Amino acid sequence: MTDLLDLALGGLALGAVYALVALGFVIVFRASGVLNFAHGSLLLLGGYLTAVLHGPLGFAGALAAAVLATALTAGAVDRLLLRGDGTEPGTAHVRTIATLGVDLLLATELTRRIGGDLLTLGDPWGDAVTTLGPVTVADSRLAALAVSAVAIGAVFALFRLTPWGLSLRAAAEDTEAAALMGIRLARVRTLAWCLAGALAALAAVFLAAFPAPGLERTTGQIALKAFPAAVLGGMASPGGALAGSALIGLTEALVAGYQTQLHVLGEGFADVAPYAVMVLVLLVRPTGLFGAKGAVRV
Template sequence: MNTAIGIVLNGLALGSVYALVALGFVIIFKASGVMNFAHGSLLLLGGYLIAVLHERVGFAAALALAVLATALVAGAVDRVLLRRLDPNAAHVLTILTIGVDILLMTDLMRRVGGDLLPLGDPWGDAVTTFGGITVAQSRIASILVSLVVIGAIFAVFRFTPWGLSLRAAAEDREAAALMGVRLARVRTLAWCLAGALAALAAVFLVAFPSPGLERTTGQIALKAFPAAILGGMTSPLGALLGSLLIGVTEALVAGYESELSALGGGFGDVAPYAVMVLVLLVRPNGLLGAKESVRV
């Protein structure tokens, strides 16, 4: 029983980090209708900056600088590249993010090379034991930090002018523009926020028990993509629920890998996508996705 509880707790911790990444997908999609496939490279960028800065300025300052720099890079992608194209051609902009991801990822993978880079987080390999359950302190920190950050984001959506503008743009961009919503500013701020969340998520994705930042760390963002799809691409709450479901599923598959050997040794890598497909068969719009109405 303790083993199962520990696995679920680790899954919730992992899901809370996936939620930070999935919210980035959702925020950008709500603001512009673009699926940002450059999110993995932004996550790797944030983690790399923390890794190279923490010995010089300390972990807290390195984290702050990395979050700020990643947010600025994400905002620049929107202002310099995406804004030059037709904002209504979301499919073209989505394809462009793939190109951005290739460029950023290639350069960052060259810089990281074959090394494992520590981020200098204060938790290290410390663990906490309670009720016979042993949990890494980094996992507990990931849950607490994610709760605070996600709660703050939900408050921003609900109570700030930018959040109101974002919700209006997600409902009807043309109507929002006619009502005076500055769509370009809303979109750029959405990209900046998504970049900041990606950099923050990198800290917990490479913390213990993970060995450290490596060149393939950015690909972890792809596991959060099914979570965003599961919840419905326009629903932040759905992204949170989908992320927790994906995280717990992945932890259960890894924890009971021997019992699931008939499914193959690499089933844990495809489990998030298997869950996504199963849910979408029942709810094509996602867990909390709204059905689109089309006037004919």
């Protein structure tokens, strides 16, 4: 029972970090209809900047600089490569393909810089653990839960309480109508990309923290595990991204913890478990857990 509680708490913490990444996917998709395949490279960029800057700036200063720089990079990608207001037919598909090129360029350069090294991010938690009754949990996991909760709460406050959030929701409902009402779609979209980049940089800290060995060149690929979480919840649903992330985090942690009992499924099944869950859910709910059915004109 204690092992189950340990795994469940670790899974929830992992799901909270996945939620930061999944929210980035959802925010960009709601703003522009683009599946941002460069999101993993942006995450790696944020982690790399934190790693190289924590010496001169300290952890807090390095994290702040990395979040800002990654947000600006994401905004620059939108402004420089994905021009237009997004109302032209077929532009979302072209932009989605363009993000593959951005991902290739960023990932290649960052992989060259990191090489085979394991980079430490200088986080203050280290390998410390805390005992909560029968459960022992890494301090980095508790920090992930706390920081993710604050960041996610702030994002939802932006959605509900700011003019930008209102504009984003209006654009997500009907892009052409929003443009006719005077909403500056390009600005809304760029800010959405910036916010997604900032969330990715924040998530990188916890994906590279203990019990992970550190930041490595493949860390950005972890963002691909958050993609099923976004799809599970419904690509246009921020709340669905949270539910999907919790489900994916718990699934991955439990499958990894009980790998010996699940050996019939093959070694390393925990790595593909998120995608297996995604397929099973989509067979029942093709639009995701919280996805709305589209209207069909007949």
